[in-house]
Amino acid sequence: MVPPVSVLVCVKRVPDITEEIVLSEDGQSVDGRRSGFTMSAHEECAVELAVQAAGTGGGEATVLTIGDAEAVEQLRNALAVGCTAATHVVGEPFSFGPADVAREIAAVVRAHGEEGRAHDLVLLGNDAADTGDFQVGIRLAYELGRPVVNGASMVEIDGDHVVAVGEGPAGQETYRVPLPAVVTIREGGVEPRYPSVPGRLKAKKIPIEERQPVGEPKGGGRVRMTLPPPTPSAVQILGEGPEAAPAVVDVLEKLGVLSPGKAAQ
Amino acid sequence: MADVPGSARCVVIGAGIVGNSLVHHLARLGWRDIVQLDQGPLPNPGGSTGHASNFIFLTDHSREITDLTMDSVAQYQEMGVFTRCGGFEVARTEERMEELRRRMSSAKAWGIEGELVTPEFVQEKVPFLDKDQIIGAFWQPGVGVVDSLRAGTLMRERALESGALTTVPNVEVVGLDVEDGRIRRVRTDKGDIEAEYVVIACGVWSPKIGDMAGVSIPLTPAVHQMISVGPCPQLAEHEGEITFPIVRDMDTFCYERQHGADMEVGSYAHRAILMEPEDIPTIEQSKLSPTELPFTEDDFDTQLEQAYELMPELLGADGAEIRYAINGLLSLTCDGSPILGESHVKGLWTAAAVWIKEGPGVGRAVAEWMTHGFSEIDVANSDIARFHEHQKRREHTRLRTTESFIKTYGIIHPAEQYESDRNQRLSPMYDSQQKLGAFFYETAGWERPHWYESNAGLLEQYGDAVMPREHEWDSRWWSPIINAEHLRMREAAGVIDLTAFQLFDIEGAGALDSVQRTCVAQCDVAVGKVIYTPVLDANGGFRSDLTVMRLGDDHFRVVTGGAHGPADRQWFADHLVGDAVLTDRTDEISTIGLWGPRARDILASLTDADVSHEGFPMLSCREITVNDATVLASRISYVGELGWELYVSFDDAAALWEALLETGDRYGTVPVGIGVYGTTGRIEKGYRAYGYELDAERTIIEAGMQRPKVKAADFVGRERYLAQREEAPKTVLCTLTVDDHTSSSGQKRYMLGGEPILTRDGGTLTDGHGHHPYVTTAGSAPSLGKHVLLAYLPPEQAVIGTELAVSYMEELYPVTVGSVDATPLFDPNNERMR
């Protein structure tokens, strides 16, 4: 019998990425009004892993975000796929730097602990799709004084330990870390699910805990965002349809990717 | 990929269902050198066609839309892309059930197979539907789904194969050049195209393109939310795209449509979410496509719950997930009709605000219109020329579509009035009318009193002669005061505000030729004569009916109804001869009607002019001084009484109105609303109205409006009209009276128009066109004490005394043919007009 585990999974409302990025006028954020908003693919997997981890032992999966009123959409989405509770730290997301976010998550973890619902495991995405800071989970671990595994694609609860598996430079790496712990998740280990209709209806009825930030955000040092200039197309069209094959192989020969060593005897 | 050619006979902008259908039909009709452009890639350039739910319900209360739908279905079937699956419109409330009965009546009128069925019947065909949620349904076995992208590709390929077409995808239109009122050139990011004809068929982007040529295409992109739930095991076990009938859950404004293993749930229940065409993202800025916008979940909350309520086992099945959810963009217009036809820029056409179910039909109609000047299916209600200035504002479209979006599946009364963006055009008498408690209807932006509460006192006087209506639906948007006003007018006189008339003058050398060429009636008459005339298209169908006054040798004034006014003005403008000039006078001249047995007494007491029968004969007009104002008086009547239309400047109108009421009061005269003018007064006299009895699919002969002679001068449609005179009519416009109004529940019911006419035992009638008879106008005839219906009947039934039935809310009521030509039921010899 696996003891019930409480997982906190942290998500961020980010603009969906489209081919043409539009920035806000002040250059402080990506304008997602046309593309829509989502959570990072990494976080979708983190939510799925959180639900799985909590579900095996009848535990809890609490989803947390820091953001404005709109970010409730991402909380609801997580609730719709099986999270059981949600916490919304209300704040203008662009004013929070990675250290600010880590501090706020840590404050929620501590507060929940004091309220008798301590989180054994905190899952985050490896990096946010918009700011790409690659550090919130690690900073959180230091704030909480907990061990952290970075970039895992699978986690499993094994008694009072978490087993996390990720891709390292030399192959698949396995960590076995005592709880409580922090793990940041990289996409690829699990298939995030879409919400079901009953799940969606249930999600609407779960109350969302609202909290105020514990500190004044210091920001992440952003001056402004810019877009790289479009590179003019210099493509050379080799032809249309199968007739272009000889021209293609000419290029392959020129590039030397068809080594003569491979030539037929 | 083809390059952008330097010139073309015709450029079609858009490769959605409409553009593709259009190029096919143009090529079929012999057009060559057609160039089709789209900003996106093929076969799905990213417009509304690409995410359409692609199902087709056949029945609409509008005949025009139904005909376009039926034609489209035939075309889809011919292409092999139509799958018949049947469809239910289900009712959760009795009020909706009544509406389904009405829809059933429309289906009968338009000849569409259907029946009203029980919840058990529905559940048998849709086993995962909870029958306890519904009380009945309207079953249409002919409903189906289409592959609109495939259809578009097939039609485009047919045009390409015939050598008539060059299609260039991924090219953006950046400008339209207009010279001397004609389209000359399409400018694109890949070169300019000189063109004789350009058709804007690019859906939600059309307004943006229209603006490039100064043409208002008043549609708005609007969100329609849709989700797709699956895989549902109940669906997955069946092969193919669709096995189960489509369900329209009318009371929740939702539909449930199977798509393979998924169930699509679409909604028209959310708040209206509108967009400006300029704000639609580019292909590059879009996550899915420019018209598949991010789903806004909160707006869908209620609908999701209701859908789950209806199909709990299916939508809650294990493993069934919401795999796709979009805010899909589609086009809406202020009156719900498409925007078709040639704009005021010559050669620049539109074919926009069209749904999948009408696409191929619209393509054919517009192609025919471009080729011949008319189309087999009359699309006058969709003519871009119909818009008044106030309707061309984006604000108007925004307000009206916001109001009407929620009515997409709504129960809309035939007389229902909009609430938003009213008071756009006020007659000089508006203040006075408000004080009189006028109940205003809107026509062409004008606020028109339909009746006056100040006349409520007459109800007691006339008692049951006002034919009160017991049923709420029958009496909605109606008042017995209308009938009281009618009776008082016939007894004494009535004063009617007709400011909404569209008036335009045709002057200068060529003026006579211009009106002669346009009008069927002889216009080469003495100055001071008034002519009532049909206006035909080249096919001999009605374009309009209106009056023309000859005010001088080279000066004619055309007076026509407000609603159809802009289209008439466009038609006359397009047919001007020589140096004739058309000037719109609508906003400077007000019209007041004065009719009734005491009309002459009233007018005589306000003027020194001779208004005797001899001094001011019928169908004559001249300027006289009334109440110290110069007034063009015209002796004519649309209500069958002695009297005049008084044309007076806006400045003098209010004073004249007051004087007429004040003086008239002594003779028992009251202000009378349009309820009398438009319905009761006219149908007692059997007068036909354009848009009801008269349209492009009807002939003068069928309408019973032929005169003994045809003028020698040529006019549009003359050749066809002469031929029609030689043929036996295939259908005949008749006046019928309802013999018994009592329904099975004992309540008396009154038809409102659109109902099918059947044999006494409910059998179907079919005329020589293959059409089934339906009521074109229904209304009280208080002076006859009868409820009167106008309808085209097969010639065999068009005999006075023929006993038939009208089906109303799926009950039969006996009717009898009272007149088979234009002979009025009331005062057949027109003695009262003398």
Next chain:
Amino acid sequence: MILTLVETDPEGAAIEVSLEAVSFARDISAAGNGVPVDVVVFGDVSGDLRGELAAYGVRKVHRVTGDDVAAYSGAGWASSIQQVRDAAGSVVVMAAGTDRGNELMAHVAARSGASMAANVLSFSGIAPFVVTRQVVGGAAMEEMNLHQRPAVFTVAGHAVEAKPADVAGDAEVVDHAPSIAPEDLVARVVSIAEPASGDDESGALTSARVVVGAGRGVGGPDKFGDVLELTELLGGALGVSRVVTSAGWRPHHEQVGQTGSRISPDLYVPCGISGAIQHWAGCSSAKTILAINSDAEAPMVTRATYAVIGDLHEIVPAINEEIRRRGYAG
């Protein structure tokens, strides 16, 4: 002093992006009155590696060894780097923007209360130190203040060219055997599974000289035959778009893109891949791109070096045939 983490491959050679980072460090040095450039290396430093680092102008090579760092742990390795920095007094701590590099620099920053900038492309000014870095998966850039000391950041792959210095350095090897606090060793790799041989795991994909890409345009899980054959003929690896892995047509480790592998082959042959930004983020470092696509306007085509327009299921077999015809099919 500027301290740069140099990562090594299983053969003990410096990986390309680490050499780029060292080159970047030299640029900072040049702008900052010649502050010395040191590197930190975990494990063996061979003569070859030392020679290469010398050629890159490195002053000292801080070699970290010992049982505590034999197995990887983010906190443990970061503690080591911090101890090296404390001992040598560096004002900048940096690494290549690899998974390890980003992770370790995040640890270093968190431990020293500093900011951390991931995937830096360039810097503009030393005092204050302002960097420009990649955000939104490389689709946008962010200008960021990095005023605190130490300045901690990683360098985005291919932001600068890896090139030896004009003047070689000493590359003096300095040994460190730091003692690591037990709590920093709690999250530690306990086992590594080598990729099964013959299976094109992501390692093979990121190091492949030729990558053949396949996207939605392939049409289905059973339609990869032609593309796989081309991959084989070119001796390359198969990489796919996110649509393909999401649909379950191919395994996730073959995914190229923002959330998959980032590749930098000599030649990338994307077949039926339109080139959405997520995918582009993973393949933009390819030296040559030869796109096969039915849409001449697809972003992948306009950004490619070469392109063939048409149906990949007609074109790819023809290319395979032509390669064999010219005698390359061994």
